[in-house]
Amino acid sequence: MAPPLLHLKEIGIRFGSEPLLKGAELQVGEGERICLVGRNGSGKSTLLKIAAGMIEPDSGEHFLQPGRTLRYLPQEPDLSGYKTVLEYAEAGLAPGDDHYRAQYLLNVLGLEGNEDPAKLSGGEAKRAAIARALAPEPDILLLDEPTNHLDLPVIEWLEAELKQMKSAIVLISHDRRFLENLSRVTVWIDRGVSRRNEQGFAEFEAWRDKVFEEEEKEQARLSEKIRQEEHWMIYGVTARRKRNMRRVRELADLRQQKKEHRGPQGTVKMTVSEAETSGKLVSEAKGIGKSYGGRPIVKGFSTRIARGDRVGFVGPNGAGKTTLLKMLTGELTPDDGTMRLGASLEMVTLDQKREKLDPNDTLASVLTGGRGDMVILGDQSKHVMSYMKDFLFTPEQGRTPVKVLSGGERGRLLLARALATPSNLLVLDEPTNDLDLETLDLLQELIADYSGTVLLVSHDRDFLDRICTSVITMEGDGLWREYAGGYSDMVAQRGAGVDAKREAKALKAKARQENAEAAEPAKPAKKSGLSFTQQHRLKALPDEIAALEQKIAKAQKLLEDPSLFSANPDRFHKTTQQVGKLHELLDALEEEWLELEGLAEGA
Structure with missing residues (x-):
């Protein structure tokens, strides 16, 4: 088994009278996708900062493989001290890293790079910090609430970008869908200790409930054992003649164990004050x-x-x-x-x-x-x-x-x-x-x-x-x-996020082209052209795209009927799925047309 890239062992840290973490562990292997979960205030962000080397724990070991690179994305990035956003993003690069990647990521995220960091909104500052963290393509990415202040197109782009990266990722987020789509391992911080499950966030709640159930059973067994020992202590024949000191000590230990046990953190109890019923x-x-x-x-x-x-x-x-x-x-x-x-x-x-x-x-x-x-x-x-x-x-x-x-x-x-x-x-x-x-x-x-x-x-x-x-x-x-x-129904009907993804693809293609032009000396233009089949295909594609758009428009018009969902839910869902597939086919035809058009222009 390969050694971990990063290993935090027996981590303990105290803020005030109560320990925040006691014996917590975090092990990150090559390419692993780990979500770090727990209640607010459980110590998730603190553990991530310890992993990033920003906080020194009171106890425990911190190991990072020599030569490995690590980048940390904070919840609230600090851009002070930098003249421009690009300067801030490039500060995360190491010697030998591709400096153009910082500019490319800023552009994809809707920033030019010449913005004044002091004048950025919360969302713009978070996007700049994402560009800084992702640009070096590090061995380990530590991400603390990366989706905060981001809109849906950027969240979907970030999710796709992280999926294709080779970096190991440790992720804290309140966005369930984001966690489910990215994580393969779950580390749960609970009452100062860490528990690890070799499954993604989708299985977390069932696992957590099972842990609590076993804990309740264990506490019930402990209470019963204490009751039996107390009964022996008071009524046992042996106890009346002479005390068995070993059993006395065991009873004291059991009582202390029960006293020190911290049950699951309290749950929020929400009630809502309702006014008189409004009109229909x-x-x-x-x-x-x-x-x-x-x-x-x-x-x-x-x-x-x-x-x-x-x-x-x-x-x-x-x-x-x-x-x-x-x-x-x-x-x-x-x-x-x-x-x-x-x-x-x-x-x-x-x-x-x-x-x-x-x-x-x-x-x-x-x-x-x-x-x-x-x-x-x-x-x-x-x-x-x-x-x-x-x-x-x-x-x-x-x-x-x-x-x-x-x-x-x-x-x-x-x-x-x-x-x-x-x-x-x-x-x-x-x-x-x-x-x-x-x-x-x-x-x-x-x-x-x-x-x-x-x-x-x-x-x-x-x-x-x-x-x-x-x-x-x-x-x-x-x-x-x-x-x-809901949101998924809307996505299937209209293909939400498609425009944002297309823009990202276009920028990526442009970046590759500019990098290639910068790396290679200019060469004389080489003639190229379309085959007979490609020429025929280029002429046919606009009609196919138009026909497909008509089908989508017809299906969407049907879905706009507000009574369809309640009157015929099966037809609504089938039409929704059909529209989603038609959008996928339309994307493929448009990309094929753009590719052929590009070849024709190069002729």
């Missing part, structure tokens, strides 16, 4: 439009949202999702068309950027609105400290300021406040950011039980699939369209 109609748009600076953000969009619908909004960053959402909820007036809102709407919004939290406010004050110590939940009230425990906050945190919270804790606090406010319309803007997987599961269950309407903006494909009854996505040039079903 929640929002109706007819031909609405909005433009900024002459650029159409939304154009001629119509929809009808009814009580109980769960509608997802997807698209690239800057596409106008928030603008459309604000028009549909009455916060923004459209330039064109008409909007109608239902009766008795009580809306609560979960803010993506956490800006609605006063950093100097205490947790208790945020949840009570500064009014007493009770949280009102519908027609009931609950003490704020008890309500905080439902969201995994300790009583000691009640009087601490918001500014000391981590991103995940802020997310939980916003959830707690939003769900305590009576509502029949929930507007969730990126609610999955920084939440651990167990909290996401409970949020999903809560939304499923919520009798009101949910409008959801998210880049989390799995969450969209689990929640949505329909998805609204940008088609380009201000056009938006609604598709029945």
